[in-house]
Amino acid sequence: MSFPDPMLGFRRDLLKGDMYREWGRWFIEQFIDAKYLSNNVTYAEIFYDVFLIIDKICGWTYDRNDKQEISGIISKYVLQRIRIITESYKRKKISLSEKRELLELLGDKPRCWLTGMLFSQEAIDLFLGRQNATIKLPDYVDKYMPIGLIDRDLKIEIDHLYPFALGGDDSIENFRLICGWANMVKSSQVTMYGR
Structure with missing residues (x-):
């Protein structure tokens, strides 16, 4: 077809x-x-x-x-x-300075590059390794885009824009900040067509 x-x-x-x-x-x-x-x-x-x-x-x-x-x-x-x-x-381990640089590139209101979801201060604190931060799950979750069922969904993760598994490199230019939910859905796909 x-x-x-x-x-x-x-x-x-x-x-x-x-x-x-x-x-x-x-x-x-x-x-x-x-x-x-x-x-x-x-x-x-x-x-x-x-x-x-x-x-x-x-x-x-x-x-x-x-x-x-x-x-x-x-x-x-x-x-x-x-x-x-x-x-x-x-894969190499991402340093704290690289994490800070990625956050700074996104300005005052960092968002997931794929969903556009605004990252919470708690998610930012966890991403930077601050110990006392915890993710608060929402009371209601959209059944069509169920972000927030588990705390990983709302955490900040580093995505390889061009997937590492497909030959993408470990460089700041290839890194994007993504919510855990979108990272799980996108996985190692270049686009969302694969899902």
Whole structure:
């Protein structure tokens, strides 16, 4: 199914590119087995597993050489993706001075870059490591955007604008302040299309 071009507006090529990237990532990630993330997996092991899946899916539609070619292409991308994911486990710790700098960039009323929600003083205090601060949950929560069911929702977290798991770096230029709820929903997506 494809969207009618007029629905996508004048930036349709950009939006289609985003959709194809998300679809491509989803396609490759379905071949990633959890065992690959905890072991030093080799290309040959990945190729073997991918080939078994492709052989089963394609059946008699393709000959063995075509299946091997397809498996080789997919295996290459799976190995790249595994390296990016395992590298994401090596993130650097954000210093207090970097946290202060990020808050200062947002001015007097810092907000979540994704939802626009104003951060409370308690959330700011917790973010800066002040011990006595606690988050007060709201009495009522919007069922369509349930921010505030748990205290993490209202805390300040650091988001990688371009996700670390996709190769984004640990630099102040790539950091954004985000509420815990939005960070949980966005996860490692570049856009919200993935969710």
